[in-house]
Amino acid sequence: MISVEHLTKRYGPHTAVNDVSFRCEPGTVTGFLGPNGAGKSTTMRMITGLTPPTGGTATVDGMPYRRLPNPGRRVGVLLDASAQHPGRTGRETLSLAAQVMGVDRGRVDKLLDLVGLDAKAGRKRVRQYSLGMRQRLGLAHALLGDPRVLILDEPANGLDPEGIFWMRTVLRDFADRGGTVLLSSHLLREVEAVADRLVVIGGGRVVADGTKDELLAGSGIRVRALEPEKLEWALTTAGVTTTRTADGAFVAQADAETVGRTAAAADLVLLELRPADGGGLEQLFLELTTNGAAKEAAR
Template sequence: MIEFNHVSKVYKEVKALDDVSFTVGAGSVTAFLGPNGAGKSTALRILVGLSRATSGSATVFGRAYAELDGPAHRVGTMFAPNAYHPGRTGRESLTLGAMTLGLPRRRVDEVLDLVGLTHRESRRVVKGYSLGMRQRLGVAHALLGRPGVLVLDEPGNGLDPQGMRWMRGLLRGLADSGCAVLLSSHLLHEAEEVADRVVVVGRGRVLAQGTMDELNRGRTLEQTFFDLTAGADRSVA
């Protein structure tokens, strides 16, 4: 469903991504794990056509995002939680999204229920939302078109423990229904709780990837992540 094939990205003399390759299959959650500045957001932006790779390719359903028919229906994305007009209500923001996608307005109520935003909360203007509420709104927008692929950048930011449990349950349910979920995170615990596979990235390079069992065999994922956040820059077995 998702494939990164030797993707590199260079900004002037800075290599933000260095030969990144991994795949995300249908019915699975893959956590793209690394500290802030590791290159996670750059990779996701390349995947959905917001940035161009210097070399290599990133595809969804075997094609570049821009080449998909109705890409917003097939790929749900969430990036900046502050992307919504602060003077509009959450419901208005979702309604505009539904209209753009040619969806009936009842879909707005469906996704609001999915993400746990109440009727009263949906009528509040976005500038009054907490970060956690903005995250829920972003996930709701990503789900409008009933996509087969979800690409979420740090979806757990701003969520309290109850919100984190809700997020894990939602993503697990979507994957179990056949969706391919790729989420970036700098929180190891978040990845361990929900991911089928983990891709660990540091300084733009993939340092380790595999299932949780594979990464915890012989060398713990916790130690790998500790080395990464401490500044280690080497491949991990």
């Protein structure tokens, strides 16, 4: 389990992460989402002891990462697929890690096979690897110690569609066997396909935290009117958060009755009023991070 409590990180006057709290439970994949610069990587670095927090705590299985004995046997980490010695072969990289962690070297070949790096690829120098191959090697390294927790930052970067599907299968199987996965990714549809829980961060703050079903169920009401500008003004005045869609409609974060009554009070003719659909995680992400950025800018 991963527990993050009120994590904060400041760099001089700039606050990169502000009072972030969430939990990742065994048997689940938690999607950790946010735009560039939102504080995702900084948070993950604090969890893994690479960046000291200004305030708050983060624990894995009840202990700070730096206090874990032989942490690679408890937590598999992939934060930067390029942070591997370019002069070593893939097999040498894993063999050295196995020796440091006290892992049976027989797992090296098993893991290379699992991540789709054959004997020829295992003999290549890492400098000859594509980004996708480095991601596969990084995941093999994360899994080498047979951990119960995985912390992965953009592990699907550089993978082709087949590789992304393979990655999703590996992570889902890991969680289904009782493992805990914290996964950061910009590939929202892939996160939607594999995640059980979602933590969305914007402007260094958590703007949403819950199960995927809970968060996606609250996708709002789609509404369209003959006079869209007046509709937007009426809803905003009534305190309803709206997001304009590409076809001129709005997704309103309120129930249908509230939206309908607001439109009627403004003498607006509605062309459409129904539950929003089809946007899924991408729509939710845009709504939350746009609103979060606006609130942060207003502070």
